[in-house]
Amino acid sequence: MEFVIKISQFLLSLSLLIILHELGHFIPAKAFKTRVEKFYLFFDVKFSLFKKKIGETVYGIGWLPLGGYVKIAGMIDESMDTEQMEKEPQPWEFRSKPAWQRLVIMLGGVTVNFLLAILIYIGMSYFYGDRFLPNENIKDGLLIESTVANKAGLLTGDRIIAVDGDKIENFSEISEKVLFGKEIVIERNGQQSTIHMPEDFLSQLIDSKEKGFINLREPFVVVQVPDTSYNKSSGIKKGDIILGLNDYETRYIDQVKSGLEKFKGQEVVAKVLRDNAEVTLPLKIDEDGKLGLAYASGSTPETLEALGYYQFETKKYGFFESFPIGIKKTGDKISSYITQFKAIFTPSTGAYKGVGGFKAIYDIFPSFWSWQVFWSITAFLSIMLGVLNLLPIPALDGGHVMFLLYEMVSGRKPGDKFMEYAQMVGFFILIALVLFANGNDIYKAIFG
Numbered sequence: 001m002e003f004v005i006k007i008s009q010f011l012l013s014l015s016l017l018i019i020l021h022e023l024g025h026f027i028p029a030k031a032f033k034t035r036v037e038k039f040y041l042f043f044d045v046k047f048s049l050f051k052k053k054i055g056e057t058v059y060g061i062g063w064l065p066l067g068g069y070v071k072i073a074g075m076i077d078e079s080m081d082t083e084q085m086e087k088e089p090q091p092w093e094f095r096s097k098p099a100w101q102r103l104v105i106m107l108g109g110v111t112v113n114f115l116l117a118i119l120i121y122i123g124m125s126y127f128y129g130d131r132f133l134p135n136e137n138i139k140d141g142l143l144i145e146s147t148v149a150n151k152a153g154l155l156t157g158d159r160i161i162a163v164d165g166d167k168i169e170n171f172s173e174i175s176e177k178v179l180f181g182k183e184i185v186i187e188r189n190g191q192q193s194t195i196h197m198p199e200d201f202l203s204q205l206i207d208s209k210e211k212g213f214i215n216l217r218e219p220f221v222v223v224q225v226p227d228t229s230y231n232k233s234s235g236i237k238k239g240d241i242i243l244g245l246n247d248y249e250t251r252y253i254d255q256v257k258s259g260l261e262k263f264k265g266q267e268v269v270a271k272v273l274r275d276n277a278e279v280t281l282p283l284k285i286d287e288d289g290k291l292g293l294a295y296a297s298g299s300t301p302e303t304l305e306a307l308g309y310y311q312f313e314t315k316k317y318g319f320f321e322s323f324p325i326g327i328k329k330t331g332d333k334i335s336s337y338i339t340q341f342k343a344i345f346t347p348s349t350g351a352y353k354g355v356g357g358f359k360a361i362y363d364i365f366p367s368f369w370s371w372q373v374f375w376s377i378t379a380f381l382s383i384m385l386g387v388l389n390l391l392p393i394p395a396l397d398g399g400h401v402m403f404l405l406y407e408m409v410s411g412r413k414p415g416d417k418f419m420e421y422a423q424m425v426g427f428f429i430l431i432a433l434v435l436f437a438n439g440n441d442i443y444k445a446i447f448g
Helices: 002-029 080-085 099-127 147-152 173-177 201-208 253-262 300-307 322-344 358-364 371-389 399-412 416-446
Strands: 036-054 055-071 130-133 159-163 181-186 191-196 222-226 242-244 267-274 277-284 295-297 314-317
Touching: 002 055, 002 099, 002 314, 002 358, 002 371, 080 099, 099 322, 099 371, 099 399, 147 201, 159 173, 222 242, 242 253, 322 371, 358 416, 399 416
Parallel strands: none
Antiparallel strands: 036 055, 130 314, 159 181, 181 191, 222 295, 242 267, 267 277
C-alpha cells in the first residue's frame, strides 16, 4: 500500500508538471499560428499507449515516463526530423517566425514552471499558512550526531546563529544553509564562535553514509516495555519520559544515552514524567549501557509543544497577503536550487555524489497522502524543472534560447545543419546526465 501511495503521488506530480510545461510551449506556438504536430505526455518510442488527432495536432500518452514533448513544425528538436527541414520553409513553421516569437515559444515552458510554483505557494500560504519553529526558541541547541559535522566542529547543544553572515530565523532553514555554508556562527555555553567548514564537507557527509545530520533534540519517550526486559517490574510504563538518572539531568534522548554510558552496569533512580507529574523509579542499566526498553524519536511539533520543549509559531495570511509571500517563497527556492547547482558543478565540494534520478524524486514523496506535502513537493519540482530546462545545453529549452539570443544580437541565424549537430550533441549530454543521476540511485540502493 505504501508503494501505491508513493508512486501515485510521483506519477501525478510528474504528469501535471510535464503537461503544464509543454502547454507553455503549445499556447504561444498556437497564438503565433505555428503548427504543433504532436503533444505528448511521456515518450512514444515505437508506440503510444493512447493517441488521438484533433485538428492538426496528435495528442497522446507514451509508454516511457521520462518526460514529454510538443513537436512543432519546422523546428529541430528531440524527434530529429531532418526530412522536414530539407523542404522549403512554410509560413506555419517555427523557423519562419520572427526570432522574438520563437524566443517566446521556447521560454513558455519554464515560464509556466515558475508561475506554477508561485501559484502553489500563494495557495498554500492562504489555505495552510506557515507553521515554523523560530531559531530563538531552540534554547538548548540542536542534535548533531553526524561524526563528519562533529569533526568539522559542530556539537550537540550548539545553537546555530548565522551562516555566511545571514542570520538564521527558522529551524527549517538550518540544515540546507549549513550544508552549503562556509562560515557558521554558533553559540556554545553562552559563548559565540565561528566555525570554518571544510570545502569538501558535503562530500565527506555523503561518503559517511550517516542518516542523521542536524535535528531537534527530543525527549526519551518509552513506547514499549517488553516482557523479557529486566526493568519489567520496575514500574516504568509506556508513555513515560525519562528526565533524570540519579543526579544526572536527561531532558533529551542524547542526554539519556550519555547517562546510560555513565551508569552502565548499575541500578539508578530515574526521574520520570508521567501524566504531567514526576515520579521516581529504580532502573537497571546493563553492562552495555542499555535499559531493555523501546523508545521513540520523531515526535510531532504538537507533541513537543505540549510537553513544553519548543514553542512553534503559526502565521496566517489573507488572500492578498498570500501573493507577495508566494512570490518570495518561489524566489527563495530558486536561489536555493541555484546554490545547490553551483555546488554540484564544483568538483571540490563533492556535491555531485548526491545527485539523484527518478528514484531520488520518488523517495521525496511520503508514504501517506497529504495534499499539503504533495503541493509543496510539486512546487519545488516545478522550480527544479524550470531551472534545469534553462541550462544552455542544446536539446533543452535553454540551448534553443542561447542560439536565439545569439541570432537576435548578431543578426545571423545558425544554419539548420549546425542546429542538427548541436541537437545531437545536446541529446548525448542529456543521456549522460540521466545515466549518471540514475546510476547514483542504483549505486546507493546497492551499497547504501
